Amino acid sequence: MMKSKMVSKGRMCYTQPSQLRWEYTSPYQYIFIVNGSKVYMKSGRQTNVVDANKNKVFRQITQIMMSSVTGKSLTDRQNFKTEMLVSGTNWIAKLIPLKKELKQIFTQLVITFDTKRMIATRVEMFERGGDTTTIELLNPTKNVTVSQNEYKIN
Amino acid sequence: MNIRLIKSSLFAVCLLAISLGASAQSDTLRLSVQLTFRKAVVTGLCLMVTSDKHETVGSVINEFGLKAFDFVYNKQRNKLKLENVTPALDKWYIRRVLRHDMRTLYPSS
Numbered sequence: 061m062m063k064s065k066m067v068s069k070g071r072m073c074y075t076q077p078s079q080l081r082w083e084y085t086s087p088y089q090y091i092f093i094v095n096g097s098k099v100y101m102k103s104g105r106q107t108n109v110v111d112a113n114k115n116k117v118f119r120q121i122t123q124i125m126m127s128s129v130t131g132k133s134l135t136d137r138q139n140f141k142t143e144m145l146v147s148g149t150n151w152i153a154k155l156i157p158l159k160k161e162l163k164q165i166f167t168q169l170v171i172t173f174d175t176k177r178m179i180a181t182r183v184e185m186f187e188r189g190g191d192t193t194t195i196e197l198l199n200p201t202k203n204v205t206v207s208q209n210e211y212k213i214n
Numbered sequence: 215m216n217i218r219l220i221k222s223s224l225f226a227v228c229l230l231a232i233s234l235g236a237s238a239q240s241d242t243l244r245l246s247v248q249l250t251f252r253k254a255v256v257t258g259l260c261l262m263v264t265s266d267k268h269e270t271v272g273s274v275i276n277e278f279g280l281k282a283f284d285f286v287y288n289k290q291r292n293k294l295k296l297e298n299v300t301p302a303l304d305k306w307y308i309r310r311v312l313r314h315d316m317r318t319l320y321p322s323s
Contacts, residue, residue, distance in 0.1 A: 062263060066279070068279075087244070103248075106255060165301070185280070187281060189284075189298040190298075191279075193278065
């Protein structure tokens, strides 16, 4: 529908086993934090805190996000059919959703891994309606200390 | 048809005023969007482009880029049509509210 691309920028932190901060800084401000079972979302002045243990939809969202970050989604045969390809120095994983909730939205997810750094560098989400969202992970660093303040839920 | 769902959901699309959340980049206008249910609030963005003097096309997406729905407003016929509605919102009673609320962007002259 929209012919032009929309580009947004931000940052992401992850700490095992279940802490994730996903933040957009431009052109809009948005923060998504997973800290254990708690999910915190802040968009402008609107904030929401959800207990994923009590909300099936958010439980699924957090499980999928976490498993995508850790790579567990590659072996999650319950939720995805996975095909692995090699392209130069990259591994490419094509994940086809198996469960109805994700199948309705996505035709496939494609994750590109840099084999030298052993880290995911790109995630492409192909929606059933024809749109694609591409997430490029630039300048990733591993095994660094992340302040717990990054995952604080107010 | 889930009457209980209709009765138990307070559903409103709140499009923040241009002075608050909107910004324009060339011909694309971006608004902040908030869908309010009784037990939840979902936020996102509304992107609109006026393709010619009679038609505006737009998309409502969440901050991760995933689409909620597209819409086309025809100024000549004063009609707003929803397209590509995500399955979670693709119920007749929700579409009706979405159409009604999106129409507030285009008050009849």
